[in-house]
Amino acid sequence: MSHHTPDDDDDTFEDQRARVDQPMRRLFDEYGRENWLPLTVGLLASVGAHVLALVPPFVLGAAVDAFFTGPPQPFSLPLVPDWLVPASPVGQFWFSAAVIAVTFAGSAIFTWVKGWGLNEFAQSIQHQVRVDTYGAMQRLDLGFFADKQTGELMSILNNDVNRLEQFLNGGLFVASMIATTVVGVVGFLFYLNPQLAVVTMVTVPVVGVFTHKFVQRIQPMYAEVRSTVGRLNSRLENNLGGIEVIKASNAEGYEFDRVEDSSGEYYDTNWKAIKTRITFFPGLRLTAGIGFVLTYALGGLWVFSGPPLFFSGDLSAGEFVAFVFLSQRFIWPLAQFGELVNMYQQAVASSERIFGLMDEPGNLAQDEDAPDLVVDEGRVEYDGVRFTYEGDAAEVEDPVVDDVSFDLPGGDTLALVGPTGAGKSTLLKLLLRFYDVDDGSIRVDGQDIAEVNLGSLRRHVGYVSQETFLFAGTVAENLRYGSFDATEDEVVRAAKAAQAHEFITDLDDGYDTEVGERGVKLSGGQRQRVGIARILLQDPELLILDEATSDVDTETEMRIQESLDRLTENRTTLAIAHRLSTVKDADTILVVEDGRVVERGSHDELLAEDGLYADLWGVQAGELETIPGL
Incomplete structure (x- = not known):
């Protein structure tokens, strides 16, 4: 039964994956080269371990002919000088036992070295790839994250990177085992009896064709499996993050069905790949087994009756015994070859997603040699700014920000007011270059922000959003975020200025209280005050307040506003407020509607105009029930 839903067929990373060419070659070129030493050590040790593992059957065959069948025959081993071999049969027997023991001990030592080398190689690349992918993701603008869900990105950073580690460790081990064992076994078999060796090899072409067909079928399946994993993770991440809303909305059944659909989609795609894989592996073992049966039957007849x-x-009993043991060693690598191909195809699917994310071009043009922003007065100018999230405001009838211009002197306060969805928050985010403008320019003290170092720009601009995000950790750690070297006194001063010190000291562990994931242990108002204190501790020259007091009660809002009034006195401030009373004393108020500035002036001037601002004020003052025309 299929669990697919219509929207589930969309792979949000399809475009990224399509841009990636030869991902595994790139993986080894970019990351394997600098980790060549552990890889080389691991592969050489693996070869040594597998070569030594082939010696006991050969020694056993020589011992059978010398000691256990018919009249005694001379005991000798290839590459072993005759002077090392004892003269007496008993001595030769114990010598053969010692050779086998040494090969087992040597194989064990090589196996440990192999484990160290390949694990060091795989873990190092896994770490480097994950860090580089995260670093590349951090450089992307917010528009990218608006189109991608957190669970999908987590799936790449965790599941896909871990899948690479499985191949780089287990896959390379299997590859070295197959190569060494096949070459070693084939060499020994042809040394013992070239004619019978050809019989053992007869199934190899069949295995090759079989594997080629498997690769053609399984490759697209694994790509789809990796996509469905990302979608399932996104669904789970969204539901766990919104569990409070789900419960409050009595929507547990609805969300259960959606998780069941996403999990069912993963079940369908993964089971399809599994059925292909579990059909291929037994078939491969059967094919390899046919070669062994032919070898055993013909070799046995040869010993019995010529x-x-x-x-x-001639074929002696000892040669036949060695042939049987070595043929068994030959079958296992052929069977394992399917597992190697399976791991490789999974790694290809994962590496396409990893490099697709790593190569995602950012919409923000960043010049590494751009000069730092220098702020003297703190003057902010918007000059004909247009912006749309689609990326081309010129072709969109209703851009989010449309031809906005203003000149804010340094140290002044500019307030943005207007209906919800008018574009106020987007307008201020452009100052931080969360997005780049499509047309026009934004300047700080005459410097175009698109032509200065992005990091220096954001060091000079403090941003308090309407939804303060707190990281899991202590209150003090959240306060110091962005000012990691701040002293305890500085932290307390900032908390007091934001009216946060009193409630912090009332917590069980004060500044060392754990706030929980996303600050869940604090109220909305408390989180907001911690966010304000965090920015004040950074002491930026420019301050953006995006409805910074939206989540606090009236009394707390008044206390915060008193602090903000003192702190913004000589600081250029751009503020959005849904309560007009908090911005009525701003030097300039812009009224924004549908992305355009429709009114500007002081509080008194705008009231005198009797326009949209006056209507908004009237609604909040209780003089109007609704805004005319809205």
């Missing part, structure tokens, strides 16, 4: 069919020459 060369069968068109074969010629």
Whole structure:
């Protein structure tokens, strides 16, 4: 039964994956080269371990012919000088036992070295790829994150990166085992009896064709599996983050169904890949097993009654025993070859998503050599600014910000008011270059913010949003965020200025109180005051307040406003407020509607105009029930 829903077929990372060419080659070029030492050590040790593992069957075959069948025969081993071999049969027997013991001990040592080398190689690349992918993601503008869900990004940073580690460790081990064992076994078999060796090899072309067909079928399946994992993670992340809303809305059943659909989609795609894989592996083992049966049957007949069919020459019992053991060693790598291909295809699907995210071009043009922003007066100018989230305001009839211009002298306060959705928050986010303008320019003290170092711009601008985000940790850690070297006295001063010190000291552990994920242990008003204190501690020259007192009660708002009035006295401030009483003393008030500035002036001047601002004021003062025309 299919669990797909119509929207589930959309892979939000399809465009990113399509841009990636030869992801595994790139992985080894960019990350494997600098980690060549542990890889080389691991592979050489793996080769050594597998070569030594092939020696016991060969020694056993020589011992069978020398000691256990018919009249005694001379005991000798390839590459072993005759002077090392004892003269007596008993001595030769114990010598063969010692050789086998040494090979097992040597194989164990090589296996440990192999484990260290390949794990060091895989873990190092896993770490570097995850950090580089996160770093590349951090450089993207907010528009990218608006189109992608957190769960999808987490799926790449966690699941896909971990999938690479599985191949770089387990996959390379299997590859080295297959290569070494096949080459070693084939060499030994042809050394013992070239004719019978050809029989053992007869199934190899069949295995090759079988594997090629498997790769063609499984590759697109794994790409879809990785996509469905991302969508499932997004659904779970959204639901866990919004559990309070779900419960309050009595929507548990609805969300259960949606999770069931997402999980069902993953079940369908993954089970389809699993069915292909579990059909391929037994078939591969059966094919390899046929080669072993042919070897065993023909070799046994050869020992019993001489060369069968068109074969010629002699085959001793010891050679036959060695052949049987080595043929078994040959079958296992052929069977494991399917697992190697499986791990490789999964790694390809994951690496496409990783490099697709890593290569995502940011919409923000950043010049590494751009000069730092220098703020003297703090003057802010918007000159014909137009912006739309689609990226081309010229082709959009109703851009989010449309031809906005103003000149704010340094140290003054500018207030933005207007209906919800008018574009006020977007207008101020442009000053931080969360997005770049489509047309026009924004200047600070005459410097175009698009032509200065982005980091220096944001160091000079403090931003308090209407939804303060707190990180899991203590109150003090959240206050110091962005001012990591601040002293305890400085932290307390900022908290007092934001009217936060009193409630912080009332907490169980004061400034060392854990706030929980997203600050869940604090009220909305408390989180907002911590956010304000955090920005005040940074002491920026420019201050953006995006409805900074929206989540506090009237009494707390008055206390915060008193502090803000003192702190913004000589600081350029741009503020959005849904309560007009908090901005009525601003030097300039802009009334924004549908992305355009429709009125500007002081509080008294705008009331005298009797326009939209006067209507907004009337509604909040209780003089009007609704705003005419809205």
